Amino acid sequence: xxxxxxxxxxxxxxxxxxxxxxxxxxxxxxxxxxxxxxxxxxxxxxxxxxxxxxxxxxxxxxxxxxxxxxxxxxxxxxxxxxxxxxxxxxxxxxxxxxxxxxxxxxxxxxxxxxxxxxxxxxxxxxxxxxxxxxxxxxxxxxxxxxxxxxxxxxxxxxxxxxxxxxxxxxxxxxxxxxxxxxxxxxxxxxxxxxxxxxxxxxxxxxxxxxxxxxxxxxxxx
Numbered sequence: 001x002x003x004x005x006x007x008x009x010x011x012x013x014x015x016x017x018x019x020x021x022x023x024x025x026x027x028x029x030x031x032x033x034x035x036x037x038x039x040x041x042x043x044x045x046x047x048x049x050x051x052x053x054x055x056x057x058x059x060x061x062x063x064x065x066x067x068x069x070x071x072x073x074x075x076x077x078x079x080x081x082x083x084x085x086x087x088x089x090x091x092x093x094x095x096x097x098x099x100x101x102x103x104x105x106x107x108x109x110x111x112x113x114x115x116x117x118x119x120x121x122x123x124x125x126x127x128x129x130x131x132x133x134x135x136x137x138x139x140x141x142x143x144x145x146x147x148x149x150x151x152x153x154x155x156x157x158x159x160x161x162x163x164x165x166x167x168x169x170x171x172x173x174x175x176x177x178x179x180x181x182x183x184x185x186x187x188x189x190x191x192x193x194x195x196x197x198x199x200x201x202x203x204x205x206x207x208x209x210x211x212x213x214x215x216x217x218x219x220x221x
Contacts, residue, residue, distance in 0.1 A: 016072075022080045023068050023197035027086045030061040030088070045114045059099025062200075064088035067146035069200035073208060087146065097146050097152055102141070106134055136163050139173050143207050150216060158214065166210040176202040 005011050028035060036055040041047050053125045067087035109131045116124035140159040144150060150158065163170050180199050184191045204211075 003134070015077075017194075019072060019078055019080045020194050020197040020201070023065055023084060024194050025198070026081075026084045027061050027065050027196045031058050034058060048110060048114075052103065055103055056100065059095045059103070061090050062091045062099075062142050063091045063095040063146045065196055065200040067091065068203055069197060070143070070146055070204040070211075071202065080102075091145055094149070094182050095142075098141060098145065098155060101152075102134060102138060102220045103174065106131060109182075111136070136170065136174075139163070139170065139177075139203070140207075143204060143211060144214065146209055148215070150218075162210060162214070166207075166213075167207050169210050172206040174201050176206065 015044060031054075034051075034057070037050060037054045041050060043051075064084050064087040068080065068084045071083055107125050112127040113124055113131070115121070116127060137156065137159045141155055141163040144155060144158060144162075177199055180191070180195050180202075184195050
């Protein structure tokens with residue numbers, strides 16, 4: 001007996017592509033001002049405040065992408081429009097509180113790096129390492145916000161702890177993000193349509209077990 005159309009590989013593949021494309025599109029629409037500035041303004045130190053301001057709304061959109069892709073990983077199916085904007089509105093303020101602090105720290109570190117580099121300051125590598133640490137924290141912080149209600153202080157603590165506890169997943173995510181950055185660099189016109197949602201999908205795929213473990217620990221706590 002022939003399989004129903006909805007169970008055929010071609011249909012499933014097209015559905016996944018649709019979900020990836022729409023999630024990516026919603027992310028772009030939520031950050032349209034940033035992408036306009038990104039493509040029109042020169043990426044130079046003098047424009048750092050402009051990029052900082054346009055990046056502020058990106059936090060909730062990142063959480064929405066991860067929440068939507070996380071549901072796709074777990075349940076193999078989503079209502080992409082409903083799930084994205086439900087996650088966006090539900091996690092808006094928790095994400096904004098975290099993202100504003102994290103983004104401001106990154107801004108300060110970027111200014112310090114720029115100043116130190118121009119003045120041959122020995123602390124330049126220290127600031128760069130601290131920036132990398134911030135990126136590692138974000139790799140867990142955003143997925144945690146997308147799944148759980150957690151206080152801001154605990155969010156930083158759990159994110160730092162998780163980087164060491166789940167080191168294999170951390171490396172997988174860093175590798176996945178790095179691979180997509182390389183792909184985007186070489187094929188920007190095509191990867192722009194799917195890159196953010198695909199990064200979100202692989203991040204949540206790699207974090208399935210760590211998030212399950214954290215869920216069990218939080219429920220016991």
